[in-house]
Amino acid sequence: MIREKQKYLVFGNAESVHLLKWVKELQKHFDVIVVSSLDFMPELDDLLSPDRKYALRIKQNEKGVTTAFLGKLSQLQKIIHQSKPDYVNAHYISSHGLLVALAKIRSKHKFKFIASAWGTDVLVFPWKNKVFFWVMKFILSKADWITSDSEYMSHIIKKIKDKEVLTFTFGLNSLPDYDETKYEENLFFSNRALSPNYNIHWVLNVFSEIYKADPKSRLIVSNEGEEKETLIKQCKELGMEEAATFIGFAQEKEQADIYTRAGGYFSLPDSDSTSVSLLEALAYGCIPILSDIPANREWVSDGVNGLLIKKDLSLEKLKVLKERHTQIAKDNRKLIADKAIFPDLIREFVNTISKKQENQ
Numbered sequence: 001m002i003r004e005k006q007k008y009l010v011f012g013n014a015e016s017v018h019l020l021k022w023v024k025e026l027q028k029h030f031d032v033i034v035v036s037s038l039d040f041m042p043e044l045d046d047l048l049s050p051d052r053k054y055a056l057r058i059k060q061n062e063k064g065v066t067t068a069f070l071g072k073l074s075q076l077q078k079i080i081h082q083s084k085p086d087y088v089n090a091h092y093i094s095s096h097g098l099l100v101a102l103a104k105i106r107s108k109h110k111f112k113f114i115a116s117a118w119g120t121d122v123l124v125f126p127w128k129n130k131v132f133f134w135v136m137k138f139i140l141s142k143a144d145w146i147t148s149d150s151e152y153m154s155h156i157i158k159k160i161k162d163k164e165v166l167t168f169t170f171g172l173n174s175l176p177d178y179d180e181t182k183y184e185e186n187l188f189f190s191n192r193a194l195s196p197n198y199n200i201h202w203v204l205n206v207f208s209e210i211y212k213a214d215p216k217s218r219l220i221v222s223n224e225g226e227e228k229e230t231l232i233k234q235c236k237e238l239g240m241e242e243a244a245t246f247i248g249f250a251q252e253k254e255q256a257d258i259y260t261r262a263g264g265y266f267s268l269p270d271s272d273s274t275s276v277s278l279l280e281a282l283a284y285g286c287i288p289i290l291s292d293i294p295a296n297r298e299w300v301s302d303g304v305n306g307l308l309i310k311k312d313l314s315l316e317k318l319k320v321l322k323e324r325h326t327q328i329a330k331d332n333r334k335l336i337a338d339k340a341i342f343p344d345l346i347r348e349f350v351n352t353i354s355k356k357q358e359n360q
Helices: 017-026 042-047 065-070 073-083 093-106 130-142 151-160 200-213 228-237 252-261 276-283 315-323 325-339 342-359
Strands: 007-012 031-036 053-055 087-091 112-116 145-148 165-167 184-190 218-222 244-248 262-267 287-291 307-309
Touching (some): 007 017, 007 073, 007 093, 017 031, 017 042, 017 342, 031 073, 065 093, 073 093, 087 093, 093 112, 093 130, 112 130, 130 151, 145 151, 165 342, 184 200, 184 252, 200 228, 200 315, 218 252, 228 244, 252 276, 262 276, 276 287, 287 325, 307 315, 315 325
Parallel strands (some): 007 031, 007 087, 031 053, 087 112, 112 145, 184 262, 218 244, 287 307
């Protein structure tokens, strides 16, 4: 007799590539249902049968996002009642998690609530005021299991509610091929958003020092954001029009080509959890130049397999790392293979929650 797969309902923004990654892997283990707060990206839309996808199309109103979400509580409850999932997984705790926590209290159908943190939902939202902190604490108290993608974020979650957190990163689908013959030690890459938290102005300032020391250096800046025009102006003021290129959003194949060639990779945010782009850079053998924040320290040791900077870059340290590039690339790729391959991590996650459920 073939045992039916358990039902696993994912509630999040189905226009996100990160949610797509979760759903693709979870489908290997569960009968997956997706409720989107907005709509569905085409690839995810094609992945699910009509009876396994629901779009709430929540719109922010003049009273804010939370009020708009609360207005969809009854609809979410109805979907849960009809589909009868064994698990309901909220992605982005401060909004989607609130609805699932309330639905768990009100629903006649019993399910396990999994709250998955993405970053600002626990690193920013609960610290805005006492009410938001209480809301987050309430949501976490109703969760059966909590997931986080970095030890730092797990630590913050436990400061709000002292519960076990299952920690694993939004890893890569597989370890990419590596071709050292394409390596260009003077090519640097930055692909974080052109918005305040990601400090691309700092990236430009740091690169300008590299460029002054070695005029053969080049920087590729991809992505978009509200600071783009200001950053292009800054680039001109630094005399780097020929050295730094802004290419906008890079498609997956183009980005993979840049990673393959880049000798160095910049990521200098003020706050962050583990970023997938950093994992990609490590997997492609780039030398990472990172802001010295907790999540980055989980992957890079300063002067060992990359650089962690608080303000200025040490050109001498960078020179030493360049000389050790072959070994650093090998070590960083092994780090990704051991700790950041998403199908392996999801398989471990599924085994963990299955065992926990059996023991309850």
